[in-house]
Amino acid sequence: MKKLPEILAPAGDTQSFLAALAAGADAVYVGMKHFSARMQADNFSVKELARMVELARREDRKVYIALNSMLKPTDPAAAGRLIRRLARGVQPHALIMQDLGAVEMARQAGFEGEIHLSTLANITHPAALHAARRMGADRVILPRELDIDEVRQCNDACPEGLDLELFVHGALCYCVSGRCYWSSYMGGKSGLRGRCVQPCRRVYKQKSREGRYFSCLDLSLDVLARNLLDMENLSSWKIEGRKKGPHYVFYTVTAYRMLRDNPGDPSVRKQAEDLLKQALSRPTTHARFLPQRQHPVTAPNDSTSSGMLVGKLARDKKGALEFKPRMELQPQDFLRVGFEDDPWHRTVRVTRRVPKGGAFTLPHAKGRPPAAGTPVFLIDRREKDLVDLLRRWEGRLADVRGGSETSVDFEPVLPVRLDKPGKGFTVLLHGSIPKGRRGGREGGVVDGLWLSPRTAEVSRTLVSRYSWWLPPVIWPNEEDQWKRLITQVLRNGARHFVLGAPWQMELFPENAKIAPVAGPFCNVANPAALAVLERMGFRGAIVSPELSGEEVLSLPSMSPLPLGVVLSGYWPMGVTRNPLQPLKQGEPFLSPKREPFWARRYGQNTWIFPGWPLDITAHQDELKAAGYTIFVHMKEQPPREVPEPSRSSSFNWDLTLL
Known part of the structure; x- marks a missing residue:
């Protein structure tokens, strides 16, 4: 008989942690003062976590610690020391991570618990699960945008030794997790580092219409969650909300535990639905x-x-x-x-x-x-019954001594710098097949194209002359299509590919003769991640454009791979699978500060762009001197209705990325 999935609860403070245990959560996920994707939550110190984990073990529960922040160039050593302290003094059951460099540091620091890959890691299609397992992941947290058929596809494709986790309740983001740069582009507060200021929840205007077009309702699968019970590899129902209080945690955990344990009882179902209505969430939706x-x-x-x-x-x-x-x-x-x-x-x-x-x-x-x-x-709110219950659990926690703070020694093993990065070249990445150009690699300039069904329009004699870019997100119901497209262009002579996620390596036939590059959507920002990419078979990487200038310039001295950088063009604020309606594609819309934006749909995804481009070409000489060899210009053309930009952005070049 299949084991029931765990109910996984959020906790951003001690009261919420105790509320989760009191409500019967099987596991609780928490964050720390550093390297957490919810830095606005109170979060915990190592000493606090040691007591919490010990209490959880006494109660036969689990604690997972989120270290799911993108690591900057100098972060791996600090992350490794923290992980070693956790491994010795806390011993959580799992670490939740998005960054390949953090996974590498966990391995080097001797962490023996499970590694869970966050939704921010962007593992969105079945084949990607195999790459995750080979990397050493024990669990993958699936994106919120999947429908039940796609969840089932992932369940059926899940390799041995890996299990899956799915959000069943809590906040939704309009853009795909790990593919949103809105907050960062607008002021250096990165969602990939837990600092998102949620500009998507503001009022936007298109012509005479205005509204909170990107402000999402909360997900609530409620009674539909029972349809997940027969998926043998889906082992965790996750509730979002590390910034929520104990009332929310207690009510949602209680409700989903009831729905899991009594899927066929209509009276219990009604009680659970009533509890969810009282949980003080946003209005809810079943979404996709x-x-x-x-x-x-x-x-x-x-x-x-x-x-x-x-x-x-x-x-x-x-x-x-x-x-x-x-x-x-x-x-x-x-x-x-x-x-x-x-x-x-x-x-x-x-x-x-x-x-x-x-x-x-x-x-x-x-x-x-x-x-x-x-x-x-x-x-x-603090109902008397809940307050009294939490007071009793506070007494249990008070009986736990926990471990003592200990200093640790840790020096990361980082890759050896590439001695000869090779001859530099420029990529002109076209949003569509350029008219009047025949694709070229002359004069150090390479034409790049997004791989798409329109690839068939490119002459077979020219396919080998292009750099082929895979999209930042691929969904389960289109995975087979992408495999066919890749096979087609390989047969026609394509060899140069830029991948939108590390896991897309799984879409290529075994022993394919390619020299893949990790693209800018891979969010590569530190030498430990570059070492992992090299072991995966990548032959180059384009670094995250979120980094500050100082950080960008420092990376080549630590990299085992040739590096590239996006110099100019319209970098998207985010990529979404959600419909744009009632806004219209091709028409500009304005922020509360009257900043223009526009959107364009590619396949199942809509890309949202600012009305002003990224441009750091003034720093090209510095970048060359630092060791960069790949320079990308994104030739995305705005719709005619979008006004000519009156400025450009250096993104975070002159800022300190938070």
């Missing part, structure tokens, strides 16, 4: 889960703010701001006033009971006061 009946992931004209709407502000007779709650408010309830991008946005703690329909007067605060009509949301 049912392929024949997909649900919208956004509601542009409605609230997609987290929490339960409890009222709207109005002025009383004395001019003070108040609201009449639609439900009873209890002491220690936590309220949010307005949306996160409102200038008056703030949170407020309730200090006394307020009956339904009573009056709650908003305390005075510095800064701009909210406007009348501003919504107020209940985002966390």
